[in-house]
Amino acid sequence: MDEIGGLRFAISARSFFQVNPTQTERLYRAALDYATLTGDETVFDAYCGIGTITLFLAQHARRVYGVEIVPEAIEDARRNASINNISNAEFAVGAAEDILPRWQAASLSPDVIVVDPPRKGCDPRLLDTMLQLRPKRIVYVSCNPSTLARDLRVLEDGGYRTVEVQVVDMFPHTVHVECVVGIY
Numbered sequence: 720m721d722e723i724g725g726l727r728f729a730i731s732a733r734s735f736f737q738v739n740p741t742q743t744e745r746l747y748r749a750a751l752d753y754a755t756l757t758g759d760e761t762v763f764d765a766y767c768g769i770g771t772i773t774l775f776l777a778q779h780a781r782r783v784y785g786v787e788i789v790p791e792a793i794e795d796a797r798r799n800a801s802i803n804n805i806s807n808a809e810f811a812v813g814a815a816e817d818i819l820p821r822w823q824a825a826s827l828s829p830d831v832i833v834v835d836p837p838r839k840g841c842d843p844r845l846l847d848t849m850l851q852l853r854p855k856r857i858v859y860v861s862c863n864p865s866t867l868a869r870d871l872r873v874l875e876d877g878g879y880r881t882v883e884v885q886v887v888d889m890f891p892h893t894v895h896v897e898c899v900v901g902i903y
């Protein structure tokens with residue numbers, strides 16, 4: 720069990736969890752800032768892990784939907800929603816590039832999409848679906864600036880503008896950084 724920004728998180732062995740809790744809170748707060756939620760929004764959180772960002776955003780949105788490929792992480796996410804008394808979050812197991820088209824087919828229409836992919840970045844099919852869904856804002860959390868730049872090119876060619884990038888030093892004394900990007 721760990722605590723970030725007032726929320727408590729259960730983490731099972733096969734689930735991803737950020738390694739630096741102090742900086743993780745900064746990272747999630749930056750994601751929340753760029754999402755600029757008023758309480759009315761529908762939000763998709765792709766690559767949601769144990770639901771950390773999803774539950775952060777759920778407190779400020781109408782409804783949030785998280786998707787993650789590791790089934791145990793989604794079990795954790797559902798448990799974490801319950802531990803924190805959050806009832807407006809739904810979670811799905813699967814590849815984000817498969818699940819977002821299903822949500823689209825079910826007429827879900829997100830105001831904001833958050834993505835936090837692994838180092839290889841977003842699947843091209845996911846980027847394509849995001850461009851079709853056309854949310855007002857996209858928040859991209861990335862641990863790899865080169866795949867981030869590649870994916871931003873696709874989003875910019877699709878009509879979005881990269882408005883701000885915040886770098887968070889999650890891994891001090893290494894060359895690695897985490898970036899949070901507001902894309903409108």
Ligand SMILES: C[S@@+](CC[C@H](N)C(=O)[O-])C[C@H]1O[C@@H](n2cnc3c(N)ncnc32)[C@H](O)[C@@H]1O
Nearest residue numbers: 735737766767768787788789814815835836837
């Ligand atoms: C960088 S972690 C982010 C997790 C979470 N947002 C957090 O901050 O703790 C990336 C997550 O994406 C998941 N993942 C990898 N490929 C995926 C895919 N194609 N669709 C959905 N989730 C995927 C991994 O299992 C991992 O939990």
